[in-house]
Amino acid sequence: MSESIPASLPLRNDLIGEEPYGAPQLDVPVCLNVNENPYAPDxxxxxxxxxxxxxxxxxxxxxxxxxxxxxxxxxxxxxxxxxxxxxxxxxxxxxxxxxxxxxxxxxxxxxxxxxxxxxxxxxxxxxxxxxxxxxxxxxxxxxxxxxxxxxxxxxxxxxxxxxxxxxxxxxxxxxxxxxxxxxxxxxxxxxxxxxxxxxxxxxxxxxxxxxxxxxxxxxxxxxxxxxxxxxxxxxxxxxxxxxxxxxxxxxxxxxxxxxxxxxxxxxxxxxxxxxxxxxxxxxxxxxxxxLSRVDHLRETRERTAAWLKTQTYKGQPLDVAESASNFLMFGGHFDDRDRVFRELLDRGVLIRVVGPDGWMRVCMGTDEEMARFREALAEVLRIVEA
Ligand SMILES: Cc1ncc(COP(=O)(O)O)c(C=O)c1O
The missing domain is CATH 3.40.640.10 (Type I PLP-dependent aspartate aminotransferase-like (Major domain))
Structure with a gap:
């Protein structure tokens, strides 16, 4: 039972112990976790x-x-x-x-x-x-x-x-x-x-x-x-x-x-x-x-996928799932993806721990956000390797 819910409340039996669904909403510089379009309306x-x-x-x-x-x-x-x-x-x-x-x-x-x-x-x-x-x-x-x-x-x-x-x-x-x-x-x-x-x-x-x-x-x-x-x-x-x-x-x-x-x-x-x-x-x-940034986000996806494939985790190249969307699922063999998530967050980059074990998901941000993501991930992968 969620700690904030008094046991005296007649919550439906099948909902007891359930948590509200949702990705973390954190105030960090680079949010790449909920597959939004990163470009604000004109x-x-x-x-x-x-x-x-x-x-x-x-x-x-x-x-x-x-x-x-x-x-x-x-x-x-x-x-x-x-x-x-x-x-x-x-x-x-x-x-x-x-x-x-x-x-x-x-x-x-x-x-x-x-x-x-x-x-x-x-x-x-x-x-x-x-x-x-x-x-x-x-x-x-x-x-x-x-x-x-x-x-x-x-x-x-x-x-x-x-x-x-x-x-x-x-x-x-x-x-x-x-x-x-x-x-x-x-x-x-x-x-x-x-x-x-x-x-x-x-x-x-x-x-x-x-x-x-x-x-x-x-x-x-x-x-x-x-x-x-x-x-x-x-x-x-x-x-x-x-x-x-x-x-x-x-x-x-x-x-x-x-x-x-x-x-x-x-x-x-x-x-x-x-x-x-x-x-x-x-x-x-x-x-x-x-819709003016959709083509650019698609190109960003392709460039990011190619870059991710050049990176390694514990000596093995990262896998990247084929995507027709504005996000990429990558990794495939992260044996501690929560650590990768936390290390990225420490560097101001929020992505998502989701999907099968060993994988994580990142959505496409602005060029600047993606540069920060690449820089942070490369550093995290180096640290994890050591
Ligand atoms: C596959 C899929 N369907 C539906 C939604 C819901 O989107 P919304 O309620 O914002 O239209 C999402 C949101 O992430 C999604 O990933």
Missing amino acids: PAVCDSIAARVREIAPTLNRYPDREHVALRQAFAAYLKRESGVELSVDQLWGANGSNEIMLQVFQAFGGPGRIALGCDPTYSMYPEYARDTFTTWQVAHRNEDFTLNVERTIAAIGELHPSIVLLTSPNNPTGTPLDMGDLKRILDVCATMPVAGAGEGVHPVVVVDEAYIEFRNPGTPSAATLIAEHSNLAVSRTMSKAFAFAGARVGYMAASKGIIDCLRIVRMPYHLSAVTQAAALAAFEHTDEQ
């Missing part, structure tokens, strides 16, 4: 946000547009531009970060007697959405190179009959892209698969979490291109990463109207504040500026 974007919020401020005595129609139109326009996919407003849905979208997915399609299947190692919040909605969380392990093991995943779907199949593209913390051929095979299997705890003719929802998709290699399609053919496919997106808008908390989902209507059943009334909606609409007016 002053023109800040001015537009302030103006839009000022505009709606006199209406704040009223509840906001519960259906956030203007924002859903903006999501549609963005997806058309970013992925070439044309969807209508009723195929889009927004919430406070894709975390909330995903919780709504579990609330709508999970629950007691229902199973959600993911492919680990993967995003550590997924089991928490499951826990919070009394859904059973199951995993099909990835291959050694962190690509999806499609055979194993399909076998698990056939055995477990999950109501939610959760795939992540690119995956966090590994950075691994999802192959479209693999996704299509899984969609085909799910199209006729029964769901445990549901009636006849019910099939799993396949959710592709594309939180980092804008960092993919140019020319790679988004899973959203398959929505028209697959009514049980849902694609989750966020403004938190490439779009450089994490502080505003805006995520969205693209899917069939049917799936969106299921999320509308479980959402809290007026879940997306008028301030959030106004800020997001203002940011979308500046899509070019907001």
Whole structure:
């Protein structure tokens, strides 16, 4: 039991001993631990946000547009531009970060007697959405190179009959892209698969979490291109990463109207504040500026991966997982990654201890931040070697 929680409180039995989830939020010079875009919005974007919020401020005595129609139109326009996919407003849905979208997915399609299947190692919040909605969380392990093991995943779907199949593209913390051929095979299997705890003719929802998709290699399609053919496919997106808008908390989902209507059943009334909606609409007016550093961050990833491979830990070169995202998982054989983490922190650089044993994750910062990371890591690796 967390020390601050009195034993007299009727906390749910299954939550006793649980800790709140979250990466450390520390005040250090170089924060490379939560996969944000390190570039702050331009002053023109800040001015537009302030103006839009000022505009709606006199209406704040009223509840906001519960259906956030203007924002859903903006999501549609963005997806058309970013992925070439044309969807209508009723195929889009927004919430406070894709975390909330995903919780709504579990609330709508999970629950007691229902199973959600993911492919680990993967995003550590997924089991928490499951826990919070009394859904059973199951995993099909990835291959050694962190690509999806499609055979194993399909076998698990056939055995477990999950109501939610959760795939992540690119995956966090590994950075691994999802192959479209693999996704299509899984969609085909799910199209006729029964769901445990549901009636006849019910099939799993396949959710592709594309939180980092804008960092993919140019020319790679988004899973959203398959929505028209697959009514049980849902694609989750966020403004938190490439779009450089994490502080505003805006995520969205693209899917069939049917799936969106299921999320509308479980959402809290007026879940997306008028301030959030106004800020997001203002940011979308500046899509070019907001995305202007994505190419550079992709190049930074490639340069950093190449540099990491030249470094050694206890005589062995560091491994670097292939990444299509704005972060890299590296190491592979750190026998004391907590020490590496602490030594980096002592030098003002915060990264993340996450993923399988022996690995750590760093997200791409500004050029200056990356120079400090390289300098600090090189020094730490020398010290550890001694
Ligand atoms: C894979 C993945 N999905 C979803 C999220 C949630 O992002 P947000 O709630 O900010 O949209 C994250 C955040 O790190 C993530 O890594």
